[in-house]
Amino acid sequence: MTDSNAALNAFFKDFAQNLGRLQKGADVIAGIRDSDVDVGSTPKRLIQRRDKVELFRYEPEVEQRIDTPVLIVYGLIGRYTMADLQPDRSLVRSLLAKGLDLWLIDWGQPGRNERWLTIDDYVDDYIDEAVERICRETGHEKITLLGICEGGVFTTCYTALHKERVRNLVLTITPVDFHADVDDPAAHHGFLNVWTRSLAPEDIDRMVDALGVIPGEFMSSIFSLMTPMRSLTKYNVDLVDIIDDKDKMMNFLRMEKWLADRPDHPGAAGRQWLRELYQENRLFEGKFELSGRVVDLGEIDVPVLNIFALDDHIIPPTCSKALAAKVGSSDYTEIPLPGGHVGLFVSSKSQGALTKSIADWLQARDG
Template sequence: MTEPRKTAFNSILKDFAENVGKFYKGADVLAGIRDEDVDVGTTPKTLVMRRDKVKLFRYEPTVKRTVETPVLIVYSLVGRYTIADLQPDRSLVRSLLAEGVNLWLIEWGKLGRAERWLTMDDYVDDYIHEAVHRICRETGHDKVTLLGICQGGVFTTCYAALHPEKVKNLVLTMTPIDFHADIDDPEPSHGLLNIWTRALAPEDIDRMVDALGVIPGELMSLIFSLMTPMQALTKYNVELFDIAGDKDRLMNFLRMEKWLADRQDHPGAAGRQWLKELYHENRLVEGRFELLGRIVDLRAIDVPVLNIFGLDDHIIPATCSKALGGQIGGTDYTEVPFQGVGHVGVLVSSKSQGKLAKSIVEWLQPRDG
């Protein structure tokens, strides 16, 4: 064997031996991790109110308050709020508490077929409305700041339009407002979810909801995976293999996988509104979306608005979020774009840690009087 070929062969053997060693080390680390070790949503909080499956929590303060007006986090029905409190060093909740925010949270509970009749009307005008009133009674404030995330941002936007007297400020993160704004987006990877959803036949949506009562969580997980197919294919046999021997990185990976796997069913009636009236017909931005017989008029929102979005978000394109600026009635409107992060990355990526909470608090403080 010539010297160059011998050297190359030895290098291959060395890499193989290192990979085998990495595999066995990773297997030992994995074997020592139990399901209860992969903990998410662990920031201490107190249950204040329960209504059906919906719970209202107050987070325990960790420092002196710098923002007195209560801030209510409203997350999506599509996933679980725990992505906002994934782990101590990747937690919007902990970061806001560390900045002195008076923080509250709505948890929708484990949704299933029993919730099939619930509409967006119920979530906005019943659950959120009751939570806001309870927070005001508990704190002595007459208004709250709403912090809506993704679909939860649509809920809070609707609430602010219908009940402006109860809203001090509106903070939105990764929130779609114009569900057709991506049509003119030049980036081909943006808006794949919008394209797929608009391609659904309305009668097929009706058939699914009528038959199942819900939009299954498993279906939504599959759809999100198909939007990033290479990542879905390689994360268990490439990424996991590379990090398996490093327990800290492995725990980061497993917590994210636990959140991804914990995708609940979406109530059918609300899902029908979400897919047909918003994704298909774009009623919200066109001033035709109704809740409990009232038009949700975005021009009625005259409170300060902070709009945060990721410029590389392939689920909620930035153009769909930015559309809010030209729709509201108020003039105190601020945008904070995050460069180089996607949908979930706005909350949990290393690029956004600390920056997201600081941006929110620095904006809130002068509007807290």
């Protein structure tokens, strides 16, 4: 057989195999309904609702082993379902399996009606009310706060201003020094910081004044542009590789569902987030004010666990590690984990380490 005939035979063999995979993949996709792509499915009970903000308590899965209740606070930029993406890759389920009494704030889907809400409202009103209700329901005087990303900034501010209600503060992928990426040795770290600092303040004002919100679709496009090759190839390369594997296809679709469910960010809070924190770095500089009070990180004297992702291009590790120089606690722990901003929560490898780190740290400080 000539070389050309061998190459032709190999081509047709590969073509037939790929055609078979695509046909099987079509059958897989045809059998999946939107209702099958379930995210945030861990059972929970609604405790209170105010405006669009809801407080939930997760149903226990094992006997409670850690006494202090834990409140998960996600940010306004995304949805909390990243922490409960699917049963086998869920921080929520994993923590429940460790015996935690787990609570959650769901910010809902803000719109133009929430255009005037500020970070002051979210920290000093909604979070404070949730903490008070948890204490009333459980009989505790203090709780543990578990903040994720922007939610970590909220819980950091709350602890600084209301430390009498906080027993422990756990932070994950949380920015504190929004300018620390300038000296970060990794070139791919801090894309979001660089882009945000490049915005003209008046353009931020125009967007918020005109729309009342920072649109979720707008932020989705920005995040996609930060990893352009990943965004370009996930539908025509990654998807083709898994198209005939239903389990992997479901994982892919759950992630896409979470990405598509990005809420609008309330305008006034967004203005603070972009201008006062990202551009002016007021939190780290000790100039950030909420409800007329300066947020002094030195006032945080409760135990603090600060977890960050080593390959996080959205919140670079240096932006999180900066808390160590400012916090007033003598019980401060840093844990770097492999993975990126989202991978820390959805990767089977890093997620197991994340759960163990949090549960072990809390267990050592319980009671």
